[in-house]
Amino acid sequence: MPIRVDHAERRSALADAVWRIVRRDGVPAASVRGVAREAGLSMGSVRHFFATQDDLLDFAMREVIDRAGKRIEAGAAARSAIAAAGRGVDAAMALLEQSLPLDEERLTEARVWAAFTAQMLSHPGMAAIRREADEGLRTICHDSLAGLAELGDVHASRDLALETERLWALLDGLTFHLLLDPVRTSADVVRTALRIHLGDLQGPAPG
């Protein structure tokens, strides 16, 4: 008599195993073999869900997008209240910080993200999900700036498309530095840099 397996439950258990490994041992340890060992399953049953490490990373990357989306959604009401009180920069900071690896959970996510990007640079076929995620971050940057502009917290002479590129690049650079050297590039440094960046936009565009 074949054993019935609840697929959703098993997939969720494998997901937990992937993230435990990434957090504890880093992304390279999250191989199909490593995940099977962590979850106490055979290679074959893991392969049923994730045939290759690329599949694992793809799954983990979708989780990053999903988790960030949920965090952003969860804070929406609080941010609206802050913005309604005329504190536009605070509201924008609260939104933008959700995309930065400023705590252990988001640092793990950023490690997965970086591993995925590295895979993508090697396998251009995997670019779709990375682009999807990029588009998400870019939209957050654009919407933050558009919101600030509406409140009069971005000077009317600023080119929003260009400022979106600049803010987006700054966020990706800060993420990268938090990942590479979180001692030097501390959460405090990152928050202050971001606040100054948004503050500068209240002045007229130079040139």
Add this chain to the structure above:
Amino acid sequence: MPIRVDHAERRSALADAVWRIVRRDGVPAASVRGVAREAGLSMGSVRHFFATQDDLLDFAMREVIDRAGKRIEAGAAARSAIAAAGRGVDAAMALLEQSLPLDEERLTEARVWAAFTAQMLSHPGMAAIRREADEGLRTICHDSLAGLAELGDVHASRDLALETERLWALLDGLTFHLLLDPVRTSADVVRTALRIHLGDLQGPAPG
């Protein structure tokens, strides 16, 4: 009778092979096997110089640092003249642009750099050379800002250490976006974003 091999010459030929492959087929193709094939040598003779792909990447990374250093040195006199003429931002732009992948040669370098960073995230033992390179870029950011401050082109209220972090993150983020999607993040967009960034520093620090 053993054949005499000029080691420096062979190493230089292998270096050329590595870079040709990276430019044509991407970093993953620059394996020991790929380099041997490209250079028309046996695996064994390539292994004499580069035992593993990590060694190849290490070598290629040192080349990136070396080439960037030479470009920066080569433009020093021109930049001094521009700065002496009171065009501090132009001089800083000329320096900072040397670190950005704004042409085919530097795009290849950035691909090697990204591949190396990916390796490094997997093998923390390889972090030393990446840190060395980071330190170089950080120093360029700091020196550019210090130069601008001396010319009065960075407002006295600005925190140079913090602005160094912010400019450095911006440069790494722009590099990343040029690498991932050079159509959307064009060289023009990058140059304009950088110029606006430097222009903003002429105003007082917000807050």
